[in-house]
Amino acid sequence: MNADKELKASGMACINLTPNIKQAISSMQSSEVLKVFNDDPAAREGVPAWCRLTGHSLIETKEISQTETLFYIQKKIN
């Protein structure tokens, strides 16, 4: 899947992952896709919750190992 921007969020967890996603997506245009790489398994619960709260669309989740995940988040239309 193509993405307009990437966020390498290795080592980020509950404390700072979604705040960093928020920061990354804030400078993007509506409907653009942000690709997020993260290695915290709990993010598989947290990132979907953040998307439900904010209205951005989690269009794909790829579990690439036991802990590593790629999230593709499409920015909502304002």
Next chain:
Amino acid sequence: MSQPLLFHCTHGKEEAEKAILPFIVGNVAVTADQQATIFLTAEGVRLVTKGYAEQVKKEGFTPLKEIMDSFIANGGKIWACGACTKPRGITDADIIEGAKIVTAANLVELLAGGAISCTV
């Protein structure tokens, strides 16, 4: 956006983890487009005095100052309980921009208006 969220914080640097945690959750809330207020009581009121947050650190956690700055920048409110600031000699002149000293009536108003309170 749903109901406002209220996070209660009662600790200062003597219990850094307990001081930082409400700000972590509060910061996640505001960066998820939620309204959030952190209500400081007891030793927690010292967190918003100038130069204090810089001293609150715990291994494995982002320093409090960094989280607090993000929380404020994303629209979070920090209220310090007036009943707790007064005996500690803390006045408006002592606290950082983005925080304010309030009364119990402000807290009651927020809760009566539907805010959800959480202790972390």
